[in-house]
Amino acid sequence: MKAAVIYASVTGNTEELAEMIKKYLEMRDIDVVSYPSALFPLSQLQDFQIVAVGTYTWGNGEIPREMRDLYTAFEEYGSKKLTTGVFGTGDSLFPRYCGAVNEFRDMLYVCTNLAVTLKVELTPQKKDDQRCKRFVDSLVKKQRESERNERF
Incomplete structure (x- = not known):
């Protein structure tokens, strides 16, 4: 099984989550x-x-500018054979907390085999380590189910 973790981060928080997921x-x-x-x-x-x-x-x-090409690529080349998950960081004081995560989630649900979403408040904490593990468990489980269904 081959996986990619693709991320954008300004403050380093989302990059830290990406490293935990990897x-x-x-x-x-x-x-x-x-x-x-x-x-x-x-x-x-x-x-x-x-x-x-x-x-x-x-x-x-909104989705950051550097993520727009990826968003469009999923819309154009996405497949239900591709299992996806979306994660991100944000500040719940803003009205659209993790709004870019929500936008990716909605599109990935339509264009791919979306498995899981993870939102983290600002900087990842110790408790988020286990949330990242569950995120990965959900991705792997959904991909294995998809592979089983393809065989039948």
Whole structure:
């Protein structure tokens, strides 16, 4: 099984979550690569069985500019064979807390085999480590179910 963790981070919070998720994917013996969104080769999106997308939220709950090409790539090249999860950090004092996570979630639900969503308040804390583990468990479980269903 091959996985990618693709993220955008300004303060380092979402990058920290991405590292935690990558660690748990590796612990499951999954071949995983991690990319800042600007470095991800969009043409390789279909080379993965699992993609975890990490985003911060910008402005009034919008997807950051550096994540828009990835968003469009999922819309154009997404597949129900691709298992996805979306995670991000935000500040609940804003009206659209983790709004970019919600926007990715809604699109991934339509265009891929969405497994799980994770929102973290500001900086990841100790309790979020276990939440990242459950995030990965959900991704792997959903992908294995998808593989089983393809065989039948």
